[in-house]
Amino acid sequence: ANVDSGAPTIFDKIIAKEIPSTIVYEDEKVLAFRDINPQAPVHVLVIPKFRDGLTQLGKAEARHEEILGHLLYASKIVAEKEGILDGFRVVINSGPTACQSVYHLHLHVLGGRQMKWPPG
Numbered sequence: 567a568n569v570d571s572g573a574p575t576i577f578d579k580i581i582a583k584e585i586p587s588t589i590v591y592e593d594e595k596v597l598a599f600r601d602i603n604p605q606a607p608v609h610v611l612v613i614p615k616f617r618d619g620l621t622q623l624g625k626a627e628a629r630h631e632e633i634l635g636h637l638l639y640a641s642k643i644v645a646e647k648e649g650i651l652d653g654f655r656v657v658i659n660s661g662p663t664a665c666q667s668v669y670h671l672h673l674h675v676l677g678g679r680q681m682k683w684p685p686g
């Protein structure tokens with residue numbers, strides 16, 4: 567389902583622990599777990615536990631400001647826990663042209679290798 571239908575996604579099952587994931591950080595608002603198809607030695611997804619309409623960043627509204635800030639700060643905590651504070655990247659793909667595939671907002675935290683600025 568590569569369209570933003572608003573339907574529940576696989577991440578709801580991960581939050582509910584109905585399907586397994588490797589959790590690296592969790593608090594009352596966010597869950598961080600390893601990407602199943604890692605693009606770097608460290609590749610963690612940070613997601614809100616309550617999607618509240620945040621299928622993609624492009625749908626963010628003023629009420630989401632606090633959770634957006636919390637997700638970004640949680641990404642720093644993940645980078646610290648993973649030992650990549652010297653250099654890491656946080657990516658949000660928003661919408662089909664950006665190749666978003668799961669319509670539950672998520673931040674990719676990537677590190678452990680030299681990053682290259684996207685040439686494409």
Ligand code: 5GP
Nearest residue numbers: 576587599600601602603659665666667668
């Ligand atoms: P997007 O392309 O939407 O920005 O990123 C979605 C990410 O979710 C992809 O990197 C993909 O590998 C990851 N992903 C999709 N399904 C699962 C899953 O069931 N478990 C985990 N851990 N990651 C998943």
